[in-house]
Amino acid sequence: MLLQGWLRRASRDKLALLLIALPLLLTGLYFATIAHDRYVSESRVIVKRGSDDRGGSLDLGFLLGGNASTLREDAMLLQQYIHSPDMLARLDKTLDLKQAFAEPAGWDWFYRLPANATREEFLNYYRGRVDVQFDEKTALLVIRSQGFTSRFSQQLNQAILAESERFINELSHKISREDMAFAQKEVDYAYRELSRAREQLLSYQNRHGLIDPHAQAQATGQLVAELEGKQAQLEAELRNLQSYLQSDSPQVIAARNALDALTTQVAREKSKLVSPDDDKLNRKTAQFQEIRAYAEFRTDLYKLALTALEKSKVASAHKLKSLAVISAPQLPEEAEYPRRLYVLGSLLLLCGLLYGTVRLTLSIIEDHKI
Structure with missing residues (x-):
């Protein structure tokens, strides 16, 4: 009776019929005859790094939140990729999305993909059917995919996960390859410079006939010191002889000749060490030390480059990323929409x-x- 009374009052109120009854009637007819059920399959994933397996070791970057920040960036990057045209193109090639979102919808023009849809319209439609939510606290990605059949919604979600895994692996391997290539390039450059420095050192040694001018100069300086010691000793002996012998006595003459020969020897050895000429041991020593220091510097740089390359190889294994599936896409039994x-x-x-x-x-x- 109450419903009949309301209908009688509504029949007399044309405004109520127009603004309330008609919209509800049209919407009810749409739901009863045209609207097609849409199923939703959900999965939860997280981007995981190889360096996450640390055992019991402590990492300062991890304690300061650096690792969590990197995971957040990776997850947000994956979120953008899932809604990208590249992902849509791969999914369309695998699942024929245009057909799957058009024919099963029947006459449901509100949610049916138009047959003549442009690429931009197709992308917007796809983004409306695939929802990707990012959890700031756990860095989890929640992927919800819609389909006009429960089986297709699950297949779409599984295809998104497979393509996401491929994307993450390719991205991590690309970064590792770039790091390795840069480190190898530095090693090659350091080796070329080291070889050039070594050749310069060998050329200098061969040109001057000296293995080590510095060692030669030290040996010559030691010899001069010994000769000067003998020279002082002979000068003392000569003065002693002259104190009680004539200057033309055989002993004095012999002592003087020995002293003159030793003095000449000392002068000759000193001339090897220092003189205004360029071809002397002191200048050769300075030049040689400069060339050898440069060669040692290049050797140290080469060692550092090799160390960096080995560290890059080890780090590349820790930088590898993978997609950990926390909750796999399930086959829905009930339609969530409309x-x-x-x-x-x-x-x-x-x-x-x-x-x-x-x-x-x-x-x-x-x-x-x-």
Whole structure:
């Protein structure tokens, strides 16, 4: 009786029929005859690094949150890739998305992909059917895929996970290859410079006939010191002989000749060490030390480059990323969309508010006419 009374009052109120009954009737007919069920398959994943397996070791970067920040960046990067045209192109090639989102929808033109849809329209439609949510606290990605059949929604989610795994692996390997290539390039450059420095050192040694001018100079300086010691000793002996012998005595002459020969030897050895000429041991020593220091410097750089290459090889293994599936996509048994009761209830509320507003406005206008 109450429903009949409401219908009689509504039949006399054309505004209520227009603003409330008609929208609800059309929406109900759409849900009953045209709307197609849409199923949702959900999965939860996280991007995992090889360096996450640390055992019991402590890492300062991990304690300061650096590792979590990197995982967050990787997850957000994957989120953008899932909604990218590249992902859509690969999924369309694998699952024929245009066919899957068009024919099964029937006459449901609100959610059916148009046959003549442009690439931009196709991308926007795909983004509406695939929802990717990022959890800031856990760095988890929640991937929800829709389909007009439960099986297709699961297949779509599984294909997204497979393509995401490929993307993460390719990205990590690309970064590792770039790091390795850079380190190898530095090693090759350091080796070429080291070889050039060594050749310069060998050329200098061969040109001057000296293995080590510095060692030669030290040996010559030691010899000069010994000769000067003998020279001082002979000078003392000569003065001693001259104190009680004639200057033309055989002993004095022999001592003087020995002293002269030793003095000449000392002068000759000193001339090897220092003189205004360029071809002396002191200048050769300075030149040789400069060339040898450069060769040693290049040797140290080569060692550092080799160490960096080995560290890069070890680090590349820790930088490898993988996609850990926390919750695999399930086969839904019930359709999640359309939410008929929710939509009808919301529509009834909105239409009621609109009806009340229009009715109030009309009443105010009629009151002002009186």
